[in-house]
Amino acid sequence: MAEINLVEAVNLALAHELARDEAVVLLGEDIGANGGVFRATAGLQQRFGAGRVVDTPLAETAIVGTAIGMAAMGLRPVAEIQFSGFLYPAIDHLVNHAARLRNRTRGRLACPLVVRTPCGGGIHAPEHHSESPEAMLAHTPGLRVVMPSSPARAYGLLLAAIRDPDPVMFLEPTRMYRLFRQEVADDGEALPLDVCFTLRGGTDLTLVSWGAMLHETQAAADALAAEGISAEVIDVATLKPLDLPTILESVARTGRCVIVHEAARTAGLGAEIAASLAEEGLYSLLAPVQRVTGYDTVMPLSRLEYQYLPSVERIVAAARKTLEAS
């Protein structure tokens, strides 16, 4: 069993599903001969042919729009949007069509579509290459939104996303693509959607995060541990629908919660989690919930991006603040 990184795990899962189910097709810009700008689809066109691994013209509206037509006619398209900053032209098809086809036809037609897209900052990429659009998608009824944070979860969750009978947005944190390696068996075992993963148990506070920010979040948990503070770390993984029970249960034990995400703060997904705690977990809160997030500013170009991204220091400071309260 080989140690692979997250982008290789994506590749492995795609290959597995292409081999398993001939209805699976991939489409997107530069995913063929080039193997994707991040190499997520490397080798797949050679292996499965240009009919099933389709280099499209440059048009995101049509990439998602045609994928919807394919999905409704029995294919299992996995569309790649090269960077999530280029997902916006496809929002109309996602919100008005992919998310509604089943509902609008009372189940007559379905839309088993996966849209994969790299997201997040931290790799010194050019403008528009570092977006975090998950809240916009999570706000949309009818969409599932998934973000892996390790090679194993990328493999297992992507299998689940492709096999799911409904549309799934699969956001891949670029900063994690090559951050670390892990043993991943190509055993075709999907991980469950719609559940959080508790990465580390703890008793003093709960840290909730997803995607690449789990890197800093875990580092913060380490830093806190060094001071004798025990932090539970939860990877939300499926951002919509949200597995609130797992988070509530944890906060019921710890009484304190820090939510960490890279996207802008206002109406981000952290707001949803904090709001749910204020509604359903108020009596277990020993301290105000803290959000450590990207600012409500435009993601800056690379020289300032690490001043925008939540740092370990900011997470630790927020954790301290919740621990000091009452």
Next chain:
Amino acid sequence: MAEINLVEAVNLALAHELARDEAVVLLGEDIGANGGVFRATAGLQQRFGAGRVVDTPLAETAIVGTAIGMAAMGLRPVAEIQFSGFLYPAIDHLVNHAARLRNRTRGRLACPLVVRTPCGGGIHAPEHHSESPEAMLAHTPGLRVVMPSSPARAYGLLLAAIRDPDPVMFLEPTRMYRLFRQEVADDGEALPLDVCFTLRGGTDLTLVSWGAMLHETQAAADALAAEGISAEVIDVATLKPLDLPTILESVARTGRCVIVHEAARTAGLGAEIAASLAEEGLYSLLAPVQRVTGYDTVMPLSRLEYQYLPSVERIVAAARKTLEAS
């Protein structure tokens, strides 16, 4: 001084600004001879000419995209999107361009653009004509999001939006267009952006809402008053940036808060307000915050739309729940 309804107030404000500032231009589908499908622009093309009140071809991407070019070159475009369900093709230009032009050029170019669009359900309109996209917009750094809830606020806030040097999304609740009349002086006095309006003082709990839902929210306050319960009612009005101090101050007095909105619940703007209360107002909360919102389902076609929209009963029930708590 005439009594006018909300859509007439919009028309009045547009006419005022067209007359006051020759840089102001309107563009959109059917806004000319037809005067807009809701008559918001009735008579304006006759009065100000087809060069300043522009019937565009049918393409929302280009309506907002060209308006950005106009704004950067010194015009003050007010673009109309016929229904907010058709705003999605313009999201790319809003997020990637309108919201960023000033920041990206360090202030060299600006984007004094207003995008007006009817929003919300409750008028038995066809599919896609009843959307509530405010959270998606409010999540976007660089955009202002405004929603009036009375003819007077529509007039005053639209003047402010047009005069603002930055992009403003101006969402007009269709259900309120002709709901009631009010005296509005055409005095060119703008109302302030970025502040909430307290519509009614109260001591027992705070009801926070915006747009058409204020109708039900006020009715709920009436119903509660009949039972001797005093509810403060806040119209958020500018949804981004949020005037949190006004809401916090109110909840500091009442200790209880119900947030009402029509958009889907998850990661809606209600989440942001509830989250902020959990962070900054936790110690004044005597009961869990309640959100009464649209469900996380697709806005249904007209026969079920009133089962989707928060009803007075749901708001009253939520208010009771916060009042019963501890």
Next chain:
Amino acid sequence: MSTVARFHIDHTRFLDPQGEPLGPLPDFACDPARLVPMYRAMYLTRSFDAKAIALQRTGKLGTFASALGQEAIGVGVASAMRPEDALFPSYREHAAQLVRGVRIEESLRYWGGDERGSDFAEARHDFPNCVPIGTQVCHAAGAAYAFRLRGEARAAVCFLGDGGSSKGDFYEGLNFAAVWKAPLLVVLSNNQWAISVPRSAQSATATLAQKAIAAGVEGVQVDGNDLVAVHHVAREALAKARAGGGPTLIEAVTYRLGDHTTADDASRYRDPAVVQEQWSFEPLTRLRNHLVKLGAWGPEKEEALARECAETVNAAVEAYLSTPPPTTAAMFDHLFATLPAALAAQRDEALRFAPRTAGRQPGGDHG
């Protein structure tokens, strides 16, 4: 300077506005067994249209978009399709939908504000009405790709309007289909108006068919009020598509004789005299005259058909009005294949409050 590419756009018409042949006709156009069903479908469409407007006026239906004057396009094209093909309509193509087997009561349910109207009993893989203009072109291109990939001899047929031809989705979808040589037929019903925006303000082009040139596919213009011409070009385009020849764009030139929808008042922006004039080109009279000349039609048949269509439509209205109201739970039942656990509480809440607000009648006035 050298010329590197040349293009032209042809216009097809077989019958003049009085139904006189302008030259030799295609075989089917002399065969009453082929023509009469199409005439009947056009007639039924018009009967349905009139009834739907009446229902809306009396508060029994929501906003409705009539196909008055455009019946030859939907009927001519859909009659050239095979059952296994797939239709991607806009919101104004019930002419095509009726031919495809969509029931009138289904259409009424949809316009009455009930999602069950799109759960067609027949035409199970046809797309439902598409309101976001132009988006259906992309869906159809994707469907066509699926057919081609699986080696099926099926085609995707998509309808949009002159307004829709300004939308990026239209160009992008056609371009994808062209690159893929996918079996796609795009029918552009140019009825001269996009609500209040006239064709001249929509595009500076001489024809709309020439937009096909931007994708490198064949674009043809046809008299959209001549059923024979429409059916002929659609048959050719579909045969080409099935043979691997790639997409075709047909611009069917017609005129919207009614208001945009029941929520519209066209007298605000267009001259009723012009509309009156356009009635002399309308498609039913034209085809009827031709059928009469073929000896295949006459006043008795016409009367019988009128009666029959009235009965069909009335029965459908009955079925529509006696449909039990949609359940509150329906909002949740079809959102996903399986309701996620996170939504259960919301469903419960909706059900708890349902009785107080349920039972709304169809009807409405905007769009």
Next chain:
Amino acid sequence: MSTVARFHIDHTRFLDPQGEPLGPLPDFACDPARLVPMYRAMYLTRSFDAKAIALQRTGKLGTFASALGQEAIGVGVASAMRPEDALFPSYREHAAQLVRGVRIEESLRYWGGDERGSDFAEARHDFPNCVPIGTQVCHAAGAAYAFRLRGEARAAVCFLGDGGSSKGDFYEGLNFAAVWKAPLLVVLSNNQWAISVPRSAQSATATLAQKAIAAGVEGVQVDGNDLVAVHHVAREALAKARAGGGPTLIEAVTYRLGDHTTADDASRYRDPAVVQEQWSFEPLTRLRNHLVKLGAWGPEKEEALARECAETVNAAVEAYLSTPPPTTAAMFDHLFATLPAALAAQRDEALRFAPRTAGRQPGGDHG
């Protein structure tokens, strides 16, 4: 069947790849005073390109998109513009930008990850680089509308690539400008590749210029490696635009001699032999040969120019590298004209944590 519209696409070229005139030349093409500045601008562009790549390789610059082989397009078009016109570039048009007065150190700042790079000291109303493909066509169309409404004799000039010509924004923007008869010039730099996707997979059309037909505007193809031809068609198009004749689409046929960006490795998807072959068409040699023949150029001038460009570029690199780092507050300073009160706390938080993470060097590797 009758033909209702005819179109053709012309291709313009004046100099053959060796710089030999293929026929009579336009006046300016025999005037060294007009040609030499353009040659110098092309040379400077290439010098800048080489240095930028070197900086990226040594970690002193972020991802960079070179214009290698495409210099004649930007220079030829921008030299036909007036200062009061406005440029709407993609991310690969520093050839045009340098002519417009954008400084090399500004370009470097941008690619080095610093927004101040788009705060041009000159060319104050030109748009900054545009990364979301095709969107700039809409911005340019809107700007052109503003010029026309105010009765100004200005034009908007927009650049995009062959890949960009598949995007809805391109068609929509061109259609708006055509309906408005707005003074817009769209230059489509067809360099045969959109990253790894070849021109043939991008569109099934014979030319890209013919996409203009979809908007009813003039579309012309030009040899994009022939400065004389590019400048000539751009001048004509701009004169027409200013005279109220509406938009033009120019397809400038060229070849991307380098990788897509420094983050790309083109050897993964294209044959280096083909690239080698394309070097024989590159635009600098062609124009230099012509200048030599005019008696306006020679080895000494070439050497002097090389030295001069190296100095200019080196001075710019100095200026770039010695730019003080952007401040943390800059994230907030230009978001709105006035910072909303709601953002003050966030700004404070950013400043509080800034020292711990500040001072990052430019550099990077993706895009």
